[in-house]
Amino acid sequence: MKNWIIFITSFMLILTIGISVLVFWKASSPFVKIEKQAVELAISSNSIKAATDAYVYNGNKPYVTVFGVDEKGEEKAVFVPITLDDKSIQIVSLKDGITEDEAKSFLDEQNVKQVLHTKLGYEEPGAVWEIAYINKSDKLNYVYILFEDGQWWKRILNL
Secondary structure (H helix, E strand, O other): HHHHHHHHHHHHHHHHHHHHHHHHHHHHHHHHHHHHHHHHHHHHHHOEEEEEEEEEEEEEOOEEEEEEOOOOOOOEEEEEOOOOOOOOOOEEEEEOOOOOOHHHHHOHOOOOOEEEEEEEEEEEEEEEEEEEEEOOOOOOOEEEOOOOOOOOOEEOOOO
C-alpha cells in the first residue's frame, strides 16, 4: 500500500511539473516568435548589423525594442511595430539619450521598495524609459522618462 501512495504522489508531482512547463513554454512562444521576426527585420532593413537583445514593449502601440550595433559599431535601439511594417521602424542612437541607470536614478525620491522592470519603448513624444516599481506602501507604479533629456513624461502612481 505504501508503494502505491508513493507512486501516485510521484506521478502526480511529475505530471503537474510537466504540465506547468508546457503551459509556460506555450505562453511565451508568441513573444519569442515576434521578437525573432523583429530582429530579422531590423537587420534586413539595415537599421542594425547585429542584435544583442530584444523585448516586447506595450505602450499605446506595441513595439519590439531591438538593441544592437550598426556597421560603424554605434549602439542603437530599433523600435519595430508588431505589425512588422518596415516603414514604421523608429531608430535611436543610445549615445544620444540617458542610460537605464540614469533613468532609475530619477526614482530616488519616490520611496521605491522594488523595481520590477525598466524598458525602453516608443511612445507619442519619442523614445521613453518605462520603469515599473513597487513603492514602500506596496502599490504598483509606472513612470515614463523621456530618453533624450531625462524629463518626466508621465506617471501612473499607487495602483
